[in-house]
Amino acid sequence: MQKSSTPLARLKTTLRISYSLPFLLASLTGVAFALTKGGDAALGMLIACDVFVFALFANLANDYYDHMSGADKTRFKDDDPEFQKAALEIMGKRLYWDGNAFDLDYVSERTGKTVMGVLAATALMIGVAIVYIAGSVAVPLGLIAFFLSYFYTAPPLNLGARGLGELDVLASFACMSFFSYYVMVQEFSAPMLLIALAVGLSVLLMRLVDEMTGYEAHLKAGEKDLCVRLGLEGAVRLVPYLLIVLYALAAMLLLYSVTYALLFLTVMTSVKIVRYLRAVDDRFRFVRPVFETMKLAVGTEILVILALIAQTAWTYL
Helix, strand or coil: CCCCCCHHHHHHHHHCHHHHHHHHHHHHHHHHHHHHCCCCHHHHHHHHHHHHHHHHHHHHHHHHHHHHHCHHHHHHHCCCHHHHHHHHHHHCCCCCCCCCCCCCCCCCHHHHHHHHHHHHHHHHHHHHHHHHHHCCCHHHHHHHHHHHHHCCCCCCCCHHHCCCHHHHHHHHHHHHHHHHHHHHHCCCCHHHHHHHHHHHHHHHHHHHHHHHHCHHHHHHCCCCCHHHHHCHHHHHHHHHHHHHHHHHHHHHHCCCCHHHHHHHHHHHHHHHHHHHHHCCCCCCCCCHHHHHHHHHHHHHHHHHHHHHHHHHHHHCC
16 A cells, blocks of 8 residues: 655545545535525535535544455555556546555544544534524434445444445435435425435446445455446446436436536546446556546536526526
8 A cells, every 4th residue: 555645645545535525515416406495505504514524524434444344454455556656647646545544554543533523523513503493304314314324334234345335325425415405495306306316326436436446355355345246347337327327317307407408518527437447458447437437426516506506597687
């Protein structure tokens, strides 16, 4: 494993801030939609802040439990320096993950648990403020979101290792998007549900490709994620079908507003993902699309928000 050389880089690896961005943006898609329905902007800000803090907690907790199980150490120990260097160049410093912060001794188990405690307490305090403003409906929705995110790797469930990780990611991010809206407005919305499913599916694709890079380690650890179940080539064949579903959701959103056509701006990114995965002679065929899937997920979330801003602006013209 290649270690970060600066304290700032080590902090980034420990907190995985760049990987918390999809969480925040997922929440903001729901907040933005709620604001078009007259939702409270202050409440929306609290919800987004709570999701971001919880994302930091969930990512650190996932790393802690992967450290305890040895999953990440197995994944990185067989990577040769040449491969790591090339992967860093392909993905860039902002996205390249050095490895588990606990395995790299960037943070001790004791300090990590303390930081997790502080983050959890902060998220809880913000959550109390949300319940005070929005009412008790926020309690069960918050608990569902906590369950899905925390038990992705946490025992005794460890959903990611039991073949439910991809479904958990889809549900987690769809819930972050839809629940953020629902807590603010507290009424069902079909287009918001479609948005939530698109957000969840885009992040699922990011997770699926990331699993491909750790396939051998997951196989040795006896984990049963989708890549292990289908095999690498089976997972590669699945990706285009998931992309078709993603754009089908985008097409359905066009029934509600033409501004959702913005979501099709990610098509070229999706084409790159498929092309990279099908390049069987490329040693880095599973590394190259990692950044592209991150672009797809974040891009989908940002474009949803921009589409909603455009809708609002159109009503005032």
